[in-house]
Amino acid sequence: MKVQVDSTKCDAYGLCADAAPQVFELDDFGYAAVRNGGVVQDEDKAAAEEAVRACPVQAIRVLED
Ligand code: SF4
Structure with missing residues (x-):
């Protein structure tokens, strides 16, 4: 899994x-x-997925599963 934050x-x-x-x-x-x-x-995948859900402005993108 790979994630990115849209600044x-x-x-x-x-x-x-x-x-x-x-x-x-x-x-x-x-x-x-x-x-x-x-x-x-x-x-750390479950925690990262929780972070994606928690972000109120959907700034976190999952690039790869
Ligand atoms: S949860 Fe907050 S700090 Fe994290 S990416 Fe979203 S807006 Fe930014």
Whole structure:
């Protein structure tokens, strides 16, 4: 699984990093970036999918399953 954050949509809610801190990190202003180039380890997949659902502005895109 691979994910990407659309920085034009991200509104710094921070819910993705709460749901999947292994996958997303926040900058000093609360905007999200992916860790590890967006590659999600198998054991983090459920958390990443939860982050996708949690984002209030649908800023997280799944590139590969
Ligand atoms: S939950 Fe969505 S809007 Fe909030 S920081 Fe993450 S990507 Fe950005």
